[in-house]
Amino acid sequence: MLALCSCGETPRPWEDPVIPSQPPPPDTEAPVVRIDTPAPGQWLNVPRLRLSGDVGDATRVEVWVDDGISRTLSVAGSTLSMELTVPPGSHVLHVSATDAAGNTATQDVPYHGGPGLGGGLSHTGVVRQGRLVTWGGNGQGQLCETTPEERPSPAFALEGQRPIAMVSAMDTTAWISADGSAWLCGALASLLDAGGTVVGSAHRVEGVKDVVGVALGSGHALLLDASGQVWAFGANARGQLGLGEEGEAVPQPTAVPDLTDVVQVVAGSEHSAALHRDGTVSVWGYNRDGVLGTGETEARVQASPARVPRLEQVEHLASGRSHLLALLADGTVRAWGTGTSGQLGHGDAGFGGGRAQPTPVLVLTGVTAVTAANNSSWALGSDGTGWAWGLNSTGQLGVGDTNQRVVPTRLATPLPLVELAAGAQHGLARTRDDAVIIWGGNLSGQLGQGDGAPKSASTPQSVNLP
Incomplete structure (x- = not known):
């Protein structure tokens, strides 16, 4: 009887109860995008655009100017750095960053070349x-x-x-x-x-x-x-x-x-x-x-x-x-x-x-x-x-x-x-x-x-x- 009673499911007083693990909450926050250069309204001196900044936990970044063809980047770490050749004139740079959960943030920066x-x-x-x-x-x-x-x-x-x-x-x-x-x-x-x-x-x-x-x-x-x-x-x-x-x-x-x-x-x-x-x-x-x-x-x-x-x-x-x-x-x-x-x-x-x-x-x-x-x-x-x-x-x-x-x-x-x-x-x-x-x-x-x-x-x- 003593042996049978000791095998029950009731935990001993000195033991923590086993709590089933819960799945992590879904990631619904978009990456935090920070563009350091170009600055909004900047006038570039030469026909090249140096893009730098931070894209947080993004795993994929798309970059395009005006309505042109975008470039997709695989991101290692959060640092964003690339160079584009751009014509003179007024333009808008678009940066779209997407994380592993599919959340996307986009930032637009107007500039003049x-x-x-x-x-x-x-x-x-x-x-x-x-x-x-x-x-x-x-x-x-x-x-x-x-x-x-x-x-x-x-x-x-x-x-x-x-x-x-x-x-x-x-x-x-x-x-x-x-x-x-x-x-x-x-x-x-x-x-x-x-x-x-x-x-x-x-x-x-x-x-x-x-x-x-x-x-x-x-x-x-x-x-x-x-x-x-x-x-x-x-x-x-x-x-x-x-x-x-x-x-x-x-x-x-x-x-x-x-x-x-x-x-x-x-x-x-x-x-x-x-x-x-x-x-x-x-x-x-x-x-x-x-x-x-x-x-x-x-x-x-x-x-x-x-x-x-x-x-x-x-x-x-x-x-x-x-x-x-x-x-x-x-x-x-x-x-x-x-x-x-x-x-x-x-x-x-x-x-x-x-x-x-x-x-x-x-x-x-x-x-x-x-x-x-x-x-x-x-x-x-x-x-x-x-x-x-x-x-x-x-x-x-x-x-x-x-x-x-x-x-x-x-x-x-x-x-x-x-x-x-x-x-x-x-x-x-x-x-x-x-x-x-x-x-x-x-x-x-x-x-x-x-x-x-x-x-x-x-x-x-x-x-x-x-």
């Missing part, structure tokens, strides 16, 4: 909401209007056209249309072979498709297509076209040989440069004050592209008349070439201010873009601040006076900025709320302040856009 501001010798242009707005001098048709009169107030140009990106230099304006074609208005347009498509004073550049970048020098132009190929035309007396020899002007776009995987092109008075996808830089043309970056100061012609020694991890380039700026991945800037006006930002000016190899620009950290024109330089900080240094005779630095600067000085505006551009004697910027401010020389109305405006302004002024 390619430059939307341009400054020339005496004119200005802005791409805004799909329209081109221009003002200032128009002696060469650079406002994309057929009448030669200057225009001191902003007005729409190219009725019926929808530019998605634009640049200006000297007496020329260039813009890219949604179909990937490039157009020129002004002085450089006259160098093209006759017979192409003309709209008003805008000439279509024939023979190059899927254009994603344009650079304008004093007498030559460069185009970059979506494959990373560079095309050049115009003056070539100093080998600035990169075709292997100097000589007569070239009237049609010609592929630059042995130059591949390029993501940005820039041009100066008699030199050109290209940023490669791997972060290296090639330069060619006339080695004025060491602008080729090789360490040599001999004034010689280099008619074919060659890599700048010991320069890596470059994210963005800018070119002035005869100096170059390179933004590195760590947010610092290097400069080389002519430095007579302090445009290299290393603390010196005059005939000893030039540098024949990339030299650190003082003060700057956390930079996201660089700009240069003539003998002046600018940089955009990740916090929306603008910085300027170099020649300042017309107040073109925008720092509140006309004194030359040999180190970067903050622009005299509290407004957060997302884009910078500059002409020979003035500068301009787009603010975070899509307004435009401008400063510098105004002899031809390039500040867009209307009739009777002062001939210069060293402090940024708002522009009343149509």
Whole structure:
């Protein structure tokens, strides 16, 4: 009896009862998606989009731009990192993250690719909401209007056209249309072979498709297509076209040989440069004050592209008349070439201010873009601040006076900025709320302040856009 009783199901007082295991509750929470770059409303400097962020416990991620074809990623861990090649213009990036239970979270990030501001010798242009707005001098048709009169107030140009990106230099304006074609208005347009498509004073550049970048020098132009190929035309007396020899002007776009995987092109008075996808830089043309970056100061012609020694991890380039700026991945800037006006930002000016190899620009950290024109330089900080240094005779630095600067000085505006551009004697910027401010020389109305405006302004002024 004792044995039988001890075998019952009643647990002993010192034993825990056995509780049947319960299934875990179903997972109904979507992954937490965080996109670090691009930031909403960001203006990209080159036609590539670097996506980074975190997708939590997602096991599958889809990424697409606008209504394009998506890319599906298998995620190892929560880190999201990839690079896309994108055309200029306004876009929306979509990121969709799905976890093992099938829960999905989607985040959309609007951004803009390619430059939307341009400054020339005496004119200005802005791409805004799909329209081109221009003002200032128009002696060469650079406002994309057929009448030669200057225009001191902003007005729409190219009725019926929808530019998605634009640049200006000297007496020329260039813009890219949604179909990937490039157009020129002004002085450089006259160098093209006759017979192409003309709209008003805008000439279509024939023979190059899927254009994603344009650079304008004093007498030559460069185009970059979506494959990373560079095309050049115009003056070539100093080998600035990169075709292997100097000589007569070239009237049609010609592929630059042995130059591949390029993501940005820039041009100066008699030199050109290209940023490669791997972060290296090639330069060619006339080695004025060491602008080729090789360490040599001999004034010689280099008619074919060659890599700048010991320069890596470059994210963005800018070119002035005869100096170059390179933004590195760590947010610092290097400069080389002519430095007579302090445009290299290393603390010196005059005939000893030039540098024949990339030299650190003082003060700057956390930079996201660089700009240069003539003998002046600018940089955009990740916090929306603008910085300027170099020649300042017309107040073109925008720092509140006309004194030359040999180190970067903050622009005299509290407004957060997302884009910078500059002409020979003035500068301009787009603010975070899509307004435009401008400063510098105004002899031809390039500040867009209307009739009777002062001939210069060293402090940024708002522009009343149509």
